[in-house]
Amino acid sequence: xxxxxxxxxxxxxxxxxxxxxxxxxxxxxxxxxxxxxxxxxxxxxxxxxxxxxxxxxxxxxxxxxxxxxxxxxxxxxxxxxxxxxxxxxxxxxxxxxxxxxxxxxxxxxxxxx
Amino acid sequence: xxxxxxxxxxxxxxxxxxxxxxxxxxxxxxxxxxxxxxxxxxxxxxxxxxxxxxxxxxxxxxxxxxxxxxxxxxxxxxxxxxxxxxxxxxxxxxxxxxxxxxxxxxxxx
Numbered sequence: 001x002x003x004x005x006x007x008x009x010x011x012x013x014x015x016x017x018x019x020x021x022x023x024x025x026x027x028x029x030x031x032x033x034x035x036x037x038x039x040x041x042x043x044x045x046x047x048x049x050x051x052x053x054x055x056x057x058x059x060x061x062x063x064x065x066x067x068x069x070x071x072x073x074x075x076x077x078x079x080x081x082x083x084x085x086x087x088x089x090x091x092x093x094x095x096x097x098x099x100x101x102x103x104x105x106x107x108x109x110x111x112x113x
Numbered sequence: 114x115x116x117x118x119x120x121x122x123x124x125x126x127x128x129x130x131x132x133x134x135x136x137x138x139x140x141x142x143x144x145x146x147x148x149x150x151x152x153x154x155x156x157x158x159x160x161x162x163x164x165x166x167x168x169x170x171x172x173x174x175x176x177x178x179x180x181x182x183x184x185x186x187x188x189x190x191x192x193x194x195x196x197x198x199x200x201x202x203x204x205x206x207x208x209x210x211x212x213x214x215x216x217x218x219x220x221x222x
Contacts, residue, residue: 031208035210041214042200043151043157043200043210044212045210045211050208055208056206056208091156098208101147101162103159104156104158105156106156
């Protein structure tokens with residue numbers, strides 16, 4: 001079964017540094033998403049992306065965050081200057097249509113020191 | 114009021130038992146409804162979509178009540194492998210999923 005893949009599985013970074021989290025969505029999917037889950041809390045929507053532009057973003061997705069689809073397969077989340085509170089599990093998801101269920105990657109655990 | 118609210122549990126049941134729990138959502142314009150399951154420190158995995166007429170997938174039955182704005186999940190003949198956190202998920206537009214905080218189910222031998 002095709003799956004969403006994410007790298008790295010764990011990223012440890014000093015506060016203030018930039019990080020890039022990478023995702024390879026399922027190949028025929030057109031809608032891409034990032035979510036995060038702080039330890040012990042619920043999954044929270046960050047951003048959705050379709051047709052090379054952001055469709056919607058949450059209040060969490062401030063100017064420190066950006067997304068990009070640099071080529072035909074990768075979808076990245078960049079955090080420009082990380083803060084301690086950015087420590088969380090970051091999940092990428094994709095779907096083939098906007099009204100279809102989203103399929104999640106196994107996440108990147110981001111630890112900010 | 115939270116967008117999606119769930120009883121956190123935990124529901125601790127013996128193998129073979131039936132367990133059921135609900136979720137409520139606040140936005141009457143919500144369009145699509147799902148149950149996902151999440152194992153400890155893993156990604157959410159789609160369990161089933163929830164349709165207005167109610168639907169069943171093996172031992173799992175989901176119901177939707179739009180008038181009262183709640184969704185239910187029933188697990189019959191529970192297995193040890195059903196132990197997980199069950200996430201109620203709602204979409205208001207087509208672009209994002211709103212997650213509940215999850216209901217923890219533990220099935221014991």
